[in-house]
Amino acid sequence: MSKNLKITVLTPEFYSYGALLIAGILQEQGYPVKLQKGFGEVIDADIVFISLQSTIHLLKYQKEISSMDTFKIVGGPVTLSPQLILDCLAVDLVVVGEGENTLYDILKVFENNPIPNVSDFKDVSGVAFKKDEQTIITGKGTAHSLERPLPLVPSDISSENIRGANVYLETHRGCPGNCGFCGVPCLFGREVRSRSLEDILNEVKYLLSKGVRKIAISGGTGSLYGSNKFKNVDEEAFIELLREISNLTGPKNLTIPDIRVDLISDQILEAIHQYSNGWVFFGIESGSDRVLRHMKKGVTVDQVREAVAMAREHGVKTAGSFIVAYPGEEEEEFQDTMDLADELMLDDYFVSIAEPIPGTDLGDEVSQLSLEDNILFQDSLKYKRHGLSIAEERALDLMVESYIFRSFPVPMSQNLLKNLLDEVKSQGDHIKSVTHLIKKYPTS
Template sequence: MNTIVISPEFYNYGSLVVAGILKNLKHKVNYFKGFKNKINADITFISLQSTIHLLKYQKNINSIDSFKVVGGPVTMDPSMVFKYLDVDAVMVGEAENKLENFMRKFEENKLDEIEGVILKDQKDEIPKMIHSNSLDRPLPYIPPDIKNENIRGANVYIETHRGCPGNCGFCQVPKFFGREVRSRKLNEIVNEVKEFVKMGARRIAISGGTGTLYGCKKFKEINEEAFIELLKNLSKITGKENLTIPDIRVDTVSPEIMEAISKYTNGWVFYGIESGSEKILKKMNKGIKIETVYEAVELAREHGVKVAGSFIVGYPGETEDDFEATLSLADDLMLDDYFVSIAEPIPGTPLAEEVKNLPLDKNPVFMEVNDTNVSTIAEFRALKLMLDSYVFRKIPMPMTEKLFNMILKEVKSQSKHIKTVTYMIKDMI
């Protein structure tokens, strides 16, 4: 059967896995990045990563003359997908455990018999999340130009495990992949990385939500031996300078793990710190204490590992005192790099449910502020923290007009995106 897999903006890993499985099932598969190619297929699988994609690529997707299936994180709310897109089916959550059955039932015209697949005439049904017991699968499709891809500094993000026992209110992972950690076999990960490198990929990031959860069974009972063995084996293939561990919780590290990160990777960790306010951290259901943040940052420095931190501002209920606590913490830490985001309500998360029922005038993303550069409280706080972060990082950077304008543009872009997503969630578009 002639099939096409589309990823709108970059070679996202999930769509590469889907294309690889379809090829293994002996279907003719073409993979397109973007919508410039002419679509001529029996079935088109479209992987959408962001809620905004439902609007951004609406015309492109609706014009495709094919049986269309949407997958990816947007499937947490199938009714929203069907509202904006003229597609035939939504494959909710993980796709691997449904693909073979889906293709067989498609030929038999019995798609309504597949659990976890919502058809157009079933759009109001509540999706059922079905998580795979095994992550065994064939090699993903590897694009011939993978060496030219750049996703946050990497050619590709390799999935090592799925699930997170945490339950952060802004994060989609626990519901999409479940709270039980399921780790892939080491030899399969190694073989996959070898194939990506053979095809030209140099910079590899390993991912799964929280990198150090690889091999673990229970939350915060990290499997140091499994994680270190993973890094050791992959580093032999990529070289330490081309292997990175992008995301780690501050409460899932140890001296042994930090030593391994120093020895086998490019020597960076990216901590999800989010807020300096214990009240907001509790509301986020982050499950960490401020003292743990300090300990994790100090542990990295003791092993010569550089630290980047992510912070979220404009969370519902965040007061000026809460924001000042975040500023103070960010200043005190003097990290090597900072990433600041306005709180985004991703469908399927507790944050999205709260925002859905929150009046706009109670949401910092819409609450007005008297400022010459920005118009809302969330924008003001994002701009303030971004600007200050260049001063109080470990190696300060001078604030030029060019840098200021770049930061201001980023803040306004984030704000516009999140306002649009909020309108979509509240069914105002």
């Protein structure tokens, strides 16, 4: 491949860590590469790597992606269903699974032929393409060692706000969990692979030198860092990780956003209190043990209660995510979730309607569920004048009540209510579109 060919790495709405990583690899290999956020600027490149984070992007950016007159390669979490991407988007190639090793093989094809046909990639493991209206999938990308060049960091990175952070820092990959709604084990596998502490700290120093101020630890459940077995947390490795990163960023600028309620300890919570901004984000999801079992969450409501109580004992603030309208959720079970949310009195709440990610158990279940039996498509009588469905009704009710439940209640104003109603409608429209999409292109 000619080193003079221009390459753009495009991320639609925010600078994803994966996009920064791929751009860094390309730069390290000596290719002129540009990192671009959004479609506002004209794409002037021979090759565009497009990092897509959400299934809805397949519909939202169809026009923009189709209009690009260049060789287009898609990667990111959406690649769990490569056929879906190729059917929705006018792109040449999809990177399936982890992209680093596959990227090197793709570059070799371009080295042999700067203007390749998609069939030239037939011997590259971990890609998908269309040939004669047939989707060809050469397999899934091989697991990467996680040793890699430094990411390419854009000059405006300090303006990013991804759940309070400028950037998410990958510390490990994989999760032994089996949550039916989560794409992490589907994408990265169930074995936990951790980066070396030295490698992570070198990257933190580099990010800070490029203008990053606030860093969040990524990789799924944060406390799995250093471990290779589920429910066998390496406390010392995780605590050392927090301490050493915090020494560089300062505690207020370090966030540990996601931890399972069954993968904590007094030592871990004390380290979070001491070395970070003092928040944990628990995936609580439901107040019904039956629904949690159906989600394959692997935890119980009592474990949720215990984890929140432990966090409070160490002065750690707690936020919780809740998923409503999971297939089969009964009204009484939703009320159990409302009751639990009220009982816990968390410091912050995040409520979402169950979103079926293609390639997950939830995605498969929703693709086989008739629209008539899906409460996302059943009209709400309570909010009929707002045109909400039963699923949207449940989300709105929990959102509204969460402002009363929390440790410091927030008065419900007309403006706040309108914002919540808009959020629920946006979620509902998004997930309805995804549902239609995966029913048209099922993965199982």
